[in-house]
Amino acid sequence: MIQLALYFGFFAVSVALLLNLWRLAVGPKLMNRILAVDTMVINAIALIVLFGIQYRTTMYFESALLLAMFGFISTVAYCRFVLRGDIIE
Amino acid sequence: MLFLLELLISLLIVLGGFFVLVGSIGLIKLGDLMPRLHAPTKATTLGLGGMLIGSMLFFLGVEGKLSIHEVLISLFLFITAPVSAHFMAKAWLHLNAKHRPKLPPTGSNRGWSTYDASHAPEPGWPTSDDPDRPAQ
Numbered sequence: 600m601i602q603l604a605l606y607f608g609f610f611a612v613s614v615a616l617l618l619n620l621w622r623l624a625v626g627p628k629l630m631n632r633i634l635a636v637d638t639m640v641i642n643a644i645a646l647i648v649l650f651g652i653q654y655r656t657t658m659y660f661e662s663a664l665l666l667a668m669f670g671f672i673s674t675v676a677y678c679r680f681v682l683r684g685d686i687i688e
Numbered sequence: 689m690l691f692l693l694e695l696l697i698s699l700l701i702v703l704g705g706f707f708v709l710v711g712s713i714g715l716i717k718l719g720d721l722m723p724r725l726h727a728p729t730k731a732t733t734l735g736l737g738g739m740l741i742g743s744m745l746f747f748l749g750v751e752g753k754l755s756i757h758e759v760l761i762s763l764f765l766f767i768t769a770p771v772s773a774h775f776m777a778k779a780w781l782h783l784n785a786k787h788r789p790k791l792p793p794t795g796s797n798r799g800w801s802t803y804d805a806s807h808a809p810e811p812g813w814p815t816s817d818d819p820d821r822p823a824q
Binding site: 600601603604605607608610611612614615616618619621622628629630631633634635637638641642644645648649651652655657660661663664667668671674675678679681682 | 694695697698699701702704705706708709711712713715716721724725728732733735736739740742743746747750751753755757758760761764765768769771772775776778779780782783
């Protein structure tokens, strides 16, 4: 039963990633693309967590944690670049 | 008992996948950036939280080992998602400053915080030649 739920989860997250990719491609402006990349990072974390359940190992969670931190930092750095024209003043 | 646990884990995973999908459909369907910001930052984070709780229950109940990583991931995401959403909204407001004249007056001597804070100083605010103000 967990396997069936995992199949549904893989399907849902993959479709969500494709929809995010669509938003990243069509834009229409810079901020929409930043939002799409931020959502893609969160969906990739969800995919990594599901992989960890599938292969019954906790080894993937370090990468999920790293991806969460770097996703947040990259979003903040990009928004700060848009706001100020510089990241570290 | 194990059946109930597996049912709970499966339910959490399915609900998480559903909410992640809802967030991304909202990212496609909603019209402008400001309404569009709601879907990924709320629904997707909620779905990921459900998946992480399901994963923690799985490793605790089925595999028999306690894993704390999920708590760290969900804590970090739940702290950072509002911050990044707020940052994106603020950057969008500054990129679209044409909305500023349509706003009503605030009714106090403070202006609209995002638009007016960086331009005109408020009355009574220490100016740059004020001796009490520390040098920048």
